[in-house]
Amino acid sequence: MSFLEVLNAKGWYFLGRLLEGLPWTVASFVCSLAFALVFGLFVALLRLSPWRLLRIPAVTYIEFFRGTPALVQVFVIYFGLPDIGFQPSPFQAAVVGLGLNGAAYLSEIYRAGIEAIHRGQMEASLSLGMTPARAMRYIILPQAIRTMLPPMTNFAIVLLKDTAIIFAVGVSELMSNARELVTETLQSAVVYVMVGVIYLCMTIPMARIAARLERSKQAWQ
Amino acid sequence: MNPLLRIVDLHKRFVSLEVLSGIDLNVARGEKVSIIGPSGSGKTTLLRCINYLEKPSSGHIYIDGNLIGEKQTNGGYVHLSDRELAKERQEIGFVFQRFNLFPHLTALGNVTIAPQKVLGLSKDEAERRGREMLEKVGLSHKINEYPERLSGGQQQRVAIARVLAMQPKLMLFDEATSALDPELIGEVLRVMRQLAEEGSTMVIVTHEIQFAGEVSDRVVFMDQGRIVEQGPPRDVLLNPRQPRTREFLKHLQER
Amino acid sequence: MLQLPSIYAEYIHRWLPELLYYCLATLAITGVSFILAVAIGLFFALCRTSRYRLLQTIAIVYIEIARGLPIVVILYIVYFAPPQIWPGDWKWFTTFLGAVIGLGIHGGAILAEVFRSGIEALHKGQREAALTLGMTPAKAMMYIILPQAMRIVLPPVGNYTIGLLKDTALCSLIGANELMNDAKSIAFADYQPMAVFVLVAAIYFAMSYPLSLGVRYMEARMSVGR
Numbered sequence: 160m161s162f163l164e165v166l167n168a169k170g171w172y173f174l175g176r177l178l179e180g181l182p183w184t185v186a187s188f189v190c191s192l193a194f195a196l197v198f199g200l201f202v203a204l205l206r207l208s209p210w211r212l213l214r215i216p217a218v219t220y221i222e223f224f225r226g227t228p229a230l231v232q233v234f235v236i237y238f239g240l241p242d243i244g245f246q247p248s249p250f251q252a253a254v255v256g257l258g259l260n261g262a263a264y265l266s267e268i269y270r271a272g273i274e275a276i277h278r279g280q281m282e283a284s285l286s287l288g289m290t291p292a293r294a295m296r297y298i299i300l301p302q303a304i305r306t307m308l309p310p311m312t313n314f315a316i317v318l319l320k321d322t323a324i325i326f327a328v329g330v331s332e333l334m335s336n337a338r339e340l341v342t343e344t345l346q347s348a349v350v351y352v353m354v355g356v357i358y359l360c361m362t363i364p365m366a367r368i369a370a371r372l373e374r375s376k377q378a379w380q
Numbered sequence: 381m382n383p384l385l386r387i388v389d390l391h392k393r394f395v396s397l398e399v400l401s402g403i404d405l406n407v408a409r410g411e412k413v414s415i416i417g418p419s420g421s422g423k424t425t426l427l428r429c430i431n432y433l434e435k436p437s438s439g440h441i442y443i444d445g446n447l448i449g450e451k452q453t454n455g456g457y458v459h460l461s462d463r464e465l466a467k468e469r470q471e472i473g474f475v476f477q478r479f480n481l482f483p484h485l486t487a488l489g490n491v492t493i494a495p496q497k498v499l500g501l502s503k504d505e506a507e508r509r510g511r512e513m514l515e516k517v518g519l520s521h522k523i524n525e526y527p528e529r530l531s532g533g534q535q536q537r538v539a540i541a542r543v544l545a546m547q548p549k550l551m552l553f554d555e556a557t558s559a560l561d562p563e564l565i566g567e568v569l570r571v572m573r574q575l576a577e578e579g580s581t582m583v584i585v586t587h588e589i590q591f592a593g594e595v596s597d598r599v600v601f602m603d604q605g606r607i608v609e610q611g612p613p614r615d616v617l618l619n620p621r622q623p624r625t626r627e628f629l630k631h632l633q634e635r
Numbered sequence: 636m637l638q639l640p641s642i643y644a645e646y647i648h649r650w651l652p653e654l655l656y657y658c659l660a661t662l663a664i665t666g667v668s669f670i671l672a673v674a675i676g677l678f679f680a681l682c683r684t685s686r687y688r689l690l691q692t693i694a695i696v697y698i699e700i701a702r703g704l705p706i707v708v709i710l711y712i713v714y715f716a717p718p719q720i721w722p723g724d725w726k727w728f729t730t731f732l733g734a735v736i737g738l739g740i741h742g743g744a745i746l747a748e749v750f751r752s753g754i755e756a757l758h759k760g761q762r763e764a765a766l767t768l769g770m771t772p773a774k775a776m777m778y779i780i781l782p783q784a785m786r787i788v789l790p791p792v793g794n795y796t797i798g799l800l801k802d803t804a805l806c807s808l809i810g811a812n813e814l815m816n817d818a819k820s821i822a823f824a825d826y827q828p829m830a831v832f833v834l835v836a837a838i839y840f841a842m843s844y845p846l847s848l849g850v851r852y853m854e855a856r857m858s859v860g861r
Contacts, residue, residue, distance in 0.1 A: 161720075162720055222844065222847070223836075223840060225847075226797075226801075226839065226840045226843040226844050226847060227801065227836040227839045227840050227843070228801040228802070228804035228805070228815070228839055229801075230804045230805060230807075230808075230815065231804060231815065231818075231832055231835055231836045231839060232836070234819075234828070234832045235829065235832045235833060235836060238822065238828035238829065238832060239828055239829030239832055239833065240829070242827075242828070242829040243829075316703075320704070320705035320706070321705070322705075323705035323706075323707045323708060324705075324707055324805060324808070327808060334705075334707060334708070334711075337711075341715070345719065346719070347711075347715035347716055347719045348712075348715075348716040348717075348719050348720045351708065351711045351712045351715060351716055352712060352716065354708055354711075355704050355708045355709075355712060358703065358704055358705055358708060359699075359700060359703045359704060362702075362703035362704075363699060363703050366699070366702075366703065431767055433763055433766070433767065462766055462771065462772045463771045463772055463773070465766070466766070466769050466770060466771040466774075467769070469766060469767055469768070469769045470768075470769030472767070473767075474764075474767035476760060476763070476764060478760055480758075480760035480761060480763065480764035481764075482761065482764070482765075482779055482783075483783065484782050484783050484786065493768075493778060493779075494768035494769060494770065497770065497774055497778055498768060498769040498770055498774065499769075539764075542768070543768075546768060546769060
């Protein structure tokens with residue numbers, strides 16, 4: 160049967176089977192994003208601290224996690240940790256792996272955002288009599304957040320696409336369901352194209368939002 | 381006698397704003413015409429229309445008797461594309477306010493690239509011509525420098541040499557010294573004066589009223605998209621007839 | 636984890652040569668996909684910046700789709716879909732070919748946007764100056780715009796290359812013979828997954844870090860001026 164014939168006959172059934180994996184995709188995305196947002200901030204603050212003792216581990220962490228593939232990192236956590244006693248579930252390994260990877264990238268976004276605003280604004284705030292902490296809270300961070308929103312949104316899109324690799328450690332998300340379905344029905348073309356469309360339905364709207372944020376940031380600057 | 385440049389009833393609208401409201405202008409071969417006027421008068425737009433960097437909304441332009449920028453179709457006239465305009469633009473030289481030198485080429489490179497790639501000269505011929513032009517503007521010692529290492533005045537002189545290397549019939553100067561520091565203006569005006577004395581046909585948009593007076597055969601005063609007054613410098617600058625011309629010149633003296 | 640040094644002492648003389656051999660495959664995939672991505676990217680960047688609406692639209696559609704899909708999905712579609720739709724002799728379609736095409740399609744979309752911003756970053760005056768000298772738009776693009784744009788895009792292209800190198804690990808998921816795939820075989824053959832994967836991470840790092848430093852050096856030089 161041709162592509163369109165299969166699509167017509169089994170399309171809805173395939174869609175239903177594939178979407179069974181969607182909750183796992185979304186869950187891994189949300190959890191690793193949360194992990195990366197929090198841990199990334201922590202790493203960024205270490206990176207920005209005036210003490211070498213704190214900066215060096217942060218820099219090492221960032222360089223290493225950005226310099227190695229996310230897939231390897233997830234594998235190390237899932238297959239490697241049992242060696243020392245921890246047996247993570249596939250989902251846990253995926254979230255921690257993608258989260259650690261993401262934190263490395265996010266920390267650089269945080270750092271760029273804060274440094275971009277830092278100098279003159281801080282000086283102006285201090286000369287007005289604010290404490291550094293007040294300046295940070297009312298002047299620096301609000302501006303930094305607005306600067307960071309577009310790259311953070313772009314990062315989120317990348318993270319969502321990265322969840323497609325975690326089937327390799329056994330998480331039953333979209334790709335995993337797709338492969339199962341193909342094993343059963345041998346309809347690789349229709350199934351994988353459908354998976355692609357499902358991903359596009361998520362990433363393209365996100366990209367639009369990111370573009371709008373970028374435009375409003377430029378207008379504001 | 382056939383004018384080199386003939387502008388007939390030129391209009392230019394940007395959306396709802398009419399920037400040029402019916403310009404008629406003739407420039408004879410070898411004539412030097414300066415265009416002065418307040419900002420917003422449309423002088424730069426007029427200049428940019430002559431080589432079709434801006435496309436006129438209506439009106440026609442003729443160089444050496446030939447209609448440029450448009451072709452006649454059975455309905456009326458249609459603007460030419462940039463690709464079709466390229467040939468016509470070879471004969472018109474344009475000097476920009478902000479030089480627009482090519483930063484990835486040396487001074488010599490800037491001057492020789494068009495002769496080579498547009499006119500088809502060999503590398504040697506192009507370089508010979510290029511060196512000659514750079515010497516003419518007084519920059520023989522800088523031929524291998526990149527634009528970022530040159531002062532504003534030097535960059536503008538390279539830009540002029542770049543235009544000369546194409547041996548155009550007509551040269552257009554768009555506020556060539558307005559972006560320069562005061563002490564660098566002189567060297568560029570010197571080159572322009574030399575070109576004028578050699579007989580080039582020049583249309584100069586400028587704020588340098590004194591220079592305009594010294595070099596031009598004719599001064600044109602524009603305001604709000606129209607030519608208000610034109611004539612020999614002695615008449616327009618020293619004894620203007622129109623009140624608006626008088627007001628503009630008085631304003632300049634006060635500054 | 637504390638046993639790592641002793642594990643390495645025992646196995647590394649066996650693992651390392653094999654892993655380094657597969658590094659060559661990784662570098663080969665990276666190199667060929669890079670070339671393909673640059674070609675595709677340049678083509679679509681020119682389409683995107685052309686004045687023909689149709690070309691612009693085609694470029695936009697391609698870029699949005701190829702960038703919005705996870706690389707794994709692209710790889711799966713490229714490698715598994717054609718043989719299934721058109722039955723026949725597909726032995727020539729190796730995993731290497733599938734990997735390179737998949738990575739090239741994705742990379743082409745990324746580089747198209749990089750090249751486009753490089754072209755658009757140039758001051759409008761450059762194009763005007765070229766046109767006033769009598770160049771056609773095509774000549775202006777070839778001799779004036781693109782040479783400058785290429786210089787501007789060097790750092791983002793460098794960063795893309797580093798990402799590409801890491802992305803080759805994903806090709807293991809369609810069975811390509813490269814570093815990650817070999818790592819998996821060794822790890823499970825010798826029952827030492829932690830040791831092997833950490834070693835492989837170090838190897839990837841050893842390949843990408845010099846590139847990182849190179850890109851940073853380039854960025855620094857470009858901001859100071861030539």
